Amino acid sequence: MTKEMEMGSLTSLCNFQSSLILTLLFLIILAPSKFGTDAITLDTTNGDRQTLLLIKSQLSDPFGSLASxxxxxxxxxxxxxxxTNQxxxxxxxLNSLTLTGPLPPYIANLTFLQSIDLSNNEFSGQIPVDFSRLSHLEYLNLSMNSLNAEIPSALFNGRSLVSIDLSINTLHGSIPHFVSNLLPRxxxxxxxxxNLTGTIPESIGNxxxxxxxxxxxxxxxxxxxKNLGINSNLQHVDLYNNYLSGDVPDSIYNIxxxxxxxxxxxxxxxxxPSTIGHTLPNIQTIDLGLNRFMGPIPTSLSNASYLQKIVLTANFLYGKVPSNLGSLYNLSYLDLSWNQLESGDWSFLSSLTRCKKLWILNLIGNNLTGNLPITVGNLTIELERLLMANNNISGIIPYEIGNLENLAALYLDQNLLTGMVPPSIGSLRNLKILELSKNMLSGPIPFSIGNLTQLNELWLMENQLTGAIPASIGNCSNLLMLKICSNNLEGIIPTEIFGITTLSQELDLANNLLEGTIPWEVGSLKNLPYLDLSYNNLHGEIPLSLGDCQVLQQLKLSTNHFEGSIPESLKNxxxxxxLDLSQNNLSGKIPEYFDSFRSLKYLDLSFNALEGNVPEGGIFSxxxxxFLHGNLGLCGGNSLLNFPPCPVDSSKHKRNLVKQSVIIVATCIASISFLIAIISTLFSRLKNKKETKHEGRGFEVEMYRKVSYYDLLKAxxxxxxxxxxxRGNFGSVYKGNLNGEGQVAIKVFNLDQTGAHRSFNTECESLRNIRHRNLVGVITSCSTVNxxxxxxxxLVLKYITNGSLEEWIHPKVEGKKLSLEHRIYFALDIASALSYLHHHCTPPLAHCDLKLSNVLVxxxxxxxxxDFGLAKFLPDPASPASQSSTSLMGLKGTIGYIAPEYAMGGQISIHGDVYSYGILLLEMLxxxxxxxxxxNGGLNLRSYVNAAFPENIGEMLDTTISEEIENxxxxxxxxxxxxxxLCCSEEAPKDRMSxxxxxxxxxLLKETFLNKESPDGGMN
Structure with a gap:
């Protein structure tokens, strides 16, 4: 080879090497994600930094969680x-940071992402299609947000995806019919x-x-x-609360x-299937409730030894309760209620005594018959709820039931039980609800009932109980409701009952043989709305102290032997x-204050010895x-009451003529003025209607979905x-799952209670016309027959997950603590809601019952x-009608929060809400x-705070936040x-803030608080 050829070859080799090096460098620059060298880290990481900053710029961050x-x-x-290391x-x-706004599509630029968790925020809009470009993504959690579009099909193209959680949003449309081989992992x-609709795609089963x-x-x-059951790896299947119908594929029961x-x-x-316990050997929870399953419960269930929870409620199951369930040693929850199951020889109950973890046993609404065996006392000591109401159980309540010392609820009502209430019932010291009503129980109420100091509700009504009411019942110092009516109880009413100041729902002793007088101590029941002592043998005068029960809404004393006049103190x-005082021996005149009671809807004074003039105003119109018949000494009043006219005093006749003339003239003037005012108001409303036609402040009736009683029953x-x-003043609240709405709160009104109709109408009218982010939203109402x-x-309301503010300020369990920062936010939320009700609603709305338990979180x-059950729309403060109104509203609200002027019979106003807010705020702090x-003794929460303000606020502050004020x-x-x-809770309404x-x-306080940063960049 010549020298020239060698030089040429060397030159070519050098050129080739140079070209190769340049090519490699060019490829590295073009495709940095394919190479992991330190030389390229700077550019790629700078891109991730800029992407993160761009993501932050697209979000609203009210708590400064992304300050770093x-x-x-x-x-x-x-x-x-x-x-990564690179x-x-x-x-x-970024979960639970209260971030808001649409999901930034720029997240897809973080191409190395393996896990995204943005759950429990307020992201809205759609899921970006760009997420499908994240080829390394394994975990995606967007749950508990407000995403409200369809699920993009491309999202399921991620071959690396292991976990997808999009739960608790408002996503709609159908589940994409993605190809199963695109999600191999x-x-x-x-x-x-x-809000997903359509059918479950067959491809999920692949x-x-x-x-x-x-x-x-x-x-x-x-x-x-059907092919869902082909997947032999499935461990958790939840298809609850949809509209699925037909038979369950056999393959499901074979996983x-x-x-x-x-x-x-x-x-x-x-x-x-009869083999269900064999084919599901690892099953721990099986919930098939509220469906249409028929037939017997398979005995093979006992072979599923890991079972912890069985729910078969509200189906059409029949036959005997399996007698071998006791082999399920891990069973903690058994609900077989509302079927057609039979007890047989009750061997199933003996079997269940081997389930040492059993917490709830619910057999309500079946065809259980025969005597309740003594083996009920051998059930595990862990049992907290024993529910056997609405069956045909006979015989006595076994003495051994007292062994279940951890029971919190015992329901044996609406059966055929006889004999005595066993004294051993007093051993159930953790009992909160005892329901034995509507049986045939006899004998006395055991003295040991007084041992149930945790009891909230005692139901013994409609039995054949005899003897005296035991004084020991006064030891039940947490009672909210006591119903022992419709028995054969005798003797005097123990004064100890009236010392149970927690009674705040009902005290019903009616339809017995009780004697003596009403003890003076009845005035201690200051929070009691319902008192029924009718149909007894009580005598004496109606005690003056009854007027101290200022929360009373229903008072029934009929069919006794009361005498004397109707006391003046009842004006309170x-x-x-x-109010029913009928069939007694009352005498004297009908008190004039009755016609000033604005809330009174029913008054029965019939069959007494009342006399004199019948009032004509208020309810008497x-x-x-x-109802006044049977009082032979009455006269005058409304002509429809059919009483004779009262005798006319001739000396007064002329004066009456003059008065009548003056009244006629004044009436004419007033009528003309009133007519002018009406015309002016109509023109004003027509003008306002045109101006606000398109503002859309309230919901239209058509916007509410219709629900039936059976929808709510199922929910x-x-x-x-x-x-x-x-339970509230007018009914009970349940949580439920309503198709199309998810979890809701359902407020069921007790229509047997006077005022419940009015409360329902008030809440409907209030919630239909108001809408604000700090007011509980109404979904719909249901008015029908059961x-x-x-x-x-x-009423169907949005379900609020974190309970009431009372549970946060006065927690009963560990873990619920509120910082001062949170209390500021809550104070602002409540103030914003009231400001809206008072100053932005037309007409203004007074809540009338603001307290911690009526504020949800x-x-x-x-x-x-x-809770707008006591709310009232007010006349516009600028209107002449509101300035001249003298109507009194009586005592409304809750003791401790009621404005002073209300206790004196003052007029409803927005200032009453301001006072309640002031007390609520002081309680929060x-x-x-x-x-x-x-x-006591003149000291109240406001005076307690005022005495130490401002120098010694540290001594007053809630101990859980006292250390925070060191800053x-x-x-x-x-x-x-x-x-x-303090300003809101001033004595005089005019001195309070708006x-x-x-x-x-x-x-402003919140803005000042949030704009201050601690030295490390975080919030103080």
Whole structure:
């Protein structure tokens, strides 16, 4: 080879090497994600930094949770960001930060992402299609947001996806019919609590790696795909609360790996396979309630040894309760209620004594017959709820039932039980509800009943009990309701009963043989709305102290032997709605104050010895609401009452003629003025209607969906105890799952209670005309008849997940603590709601019962004002009618929060709400109830705070936040809040702040608070 050739070859080789190096460098620059060298880290990481900053710029961050996301710091140390060693973002965890806005599509630029968790925020809009470009993405959690579009089909193209959680949003449309081989690794799929429609795609059954599937609480329909059961890896299947019908595919019952199966609240039918316990050996929870299954309960269930929860309620199951369930040693929850099951020889109960973890046993509404065996006392000591009401159980209540010392609820009502209430019942010291009504029990009420100091409700009505009411019942110091009416009890009413000051729902001793007088101590029941002592042998005068029961709405004393006059002190019962004093020996005149009772709807004074003139105003103008017959000495009054005219005093006749002339002239003048006012008002309203026609402040009736009684029955599992939330003045509240709405709160009105109709109408009218982010939203109402043909009324409201503010300020369980920051937000939320009601509603609306228990806390820790049962629309303050109104509203609200002027019979006004807000705010700051035992002898919550303000606020502050005021900013915030609370709770209404000013001040306080940063960049 010549030298020239060698040089040429060397030159070519050098050129080739240079070209190769340039090509490699060019490829590295073009495709940095394919190379992991340190030389390219700077550009790619800078891209991730800029992407994160761009994401932040698109979000609303009210609590400053992303304050650490600053351009001059290491982004791998930013909150919620996790990087690889090469500083590429692989995890984005921003859950529960109250972030709002649409989901930023720029997240898809973080191409190395493996996990995204944006759950429990307020993201809205759609899921960006760009997410499908995240080829490394394994975990995606967007649950508990407000996403409200369709699920993009492209989302399911991620071959790396292992877990997808889109639950608790408002996503709509159908589940995409994606191809199963595009998700070869998917193990977890949750789409629960959305508004998804259509059928369940068959292709879901082809995902061979799937172990968890939750499609519950949607509006899915059709049948369960047969091939779903082909997946042998499934462990969790939840199809609860859809519209699924037909038979369950046999293959579902053959998934041996299944641990959780929930098909509750559908229209599924057929029978349960006899081999179910063999083919589901690993099942832990099986919930098939509220369907249409028929036939017997398979005895093979006992072979599923891991079973912890069985729910078969509200089906058409028949036959005997299996006698071998006791082999399920892990069983803690057994609900077989509302079927047609039989007890047989009760061997099933003996079997269940081996289930040492059993917590609830619910057999309500079946065909259980025969005597309740003594083996009931051998059930586990862990049992808290024993529910056997609405059966045909006979015989006595076994003495051994006293062994179940941890029972909290015992329901044996509406059976055929006889004999005595066993004294051993007093051993159930944790009992809160005892329901033995509507049986044939006899003998005395055991003295040991006084041992039940935790008892909230005692129901012994409609039995054949005899003897005296035991004085020991006064030891039940937590009683809210006592119903022992319709028995044969005799003797005097123990004064100890009237010492149970917690009675705040009902005291009913009617239809017995009780004697003696009403003890003076009855005046201690200051929170009692319902008192019925009718149909007894009580005598003497009606005690003056009864007027101290100022919350009374229903008072029934009829058919006794009371005598004397109707006491003047009853004029203090300004909220009374139903008053029955008939069939006694009362004498004297009808008190004139009755015609000033604005809330009185029913008055029965018949068959007494009353005399004199019958009043004509107030309720006496409505002859259909007043019953006075049998009082031979009455005269005058409404002509429809058919009493003779009263004798005329001739000396007064001329004076009466003059008075009548003056009245006629005054009436004419007033009528003309009134007519002018009406015309002016009509013109004003027509003008306002044109101006506000398109503002859309209220909901139109057509916008509410219609629900039936049976919809609500199904939603609440037949209003089961498990769904019971609480009880108010006019009814009970249940949580439920309503098709198309998800979880809701259902307020069922007790229409037997006077005032319930008015409360229902008031709430409907109030909630129909108002809408604000800090007011509990109404979904619809239901006014119909129930399954027994009785009138039924209910409200369906949004379910608020975090309970009431009272549970946060006065927690009964560990873990619920509120910082001063949260209390500021709550104070602002409540003030904003009241400001809207007072100053932005036309006409203005007074809530009239503001207190901590009527303020709910949602999942995002927002405060929402609820319960408008006592609310009242007011005349516009600028109108002449409101200035001249002299109507009195009586006592409304809750003791401790009621404005002073209301206690004196003052007029309803928005100032009453302001006072209640002031007390509520002071309670939030001090952690002390306005009814605390320390407040007596003239001392109340306001005077307690005022005495220490402002120098010693640290001594008054709730101990859970007292350390926070060591920070100067927090100390100033606390002083400002105390000042607002004191200004709102001034004695004179004119001296109180307006809620508009309160909302403005607290808003400024919040801005000041949030704009201050601690030295480390976080919030103080």
């Amino acid at each position: 996301w600053k351009n001059n710091t290491n982004f791998c140390r930013w909150r919620g960001v996790t990087c 500083t590429r973002v692989i995890r984005l965890d 998917l193990r977890y799929l949750s789409l629960t609590r959305n 995902i061979s790696s799937l172990t968890y599937l939750d499609l519950s609480d949607n509006i899915l329909e059709g049948k369960i795909p 041996t790996t299944l641990t959780y199966l929930n098909l509750n609240y559908n229209k599924l039918s057929g029978t349960l 019962l300004r909220g009374i709605e139903y 409505n002859a259909s609401a007043v 609440t599992d037949r209003f089961s105890l498990a769904n019971f939330i609480g 399954s027994r043909g009785n009138e039924f009324k209910a 949602d999942g995002d820790m927002n405060a929402l004002v609820s 001090t952690g002390k109830r306005p009814t605390d035992d320390m407040f 100067l900013l927090m100390h100033e915030c606390a002083i400002s809040l105390f000042r607002i609370g 809620m508009r000013d309160v909302a403005t001040e607290i808003s």
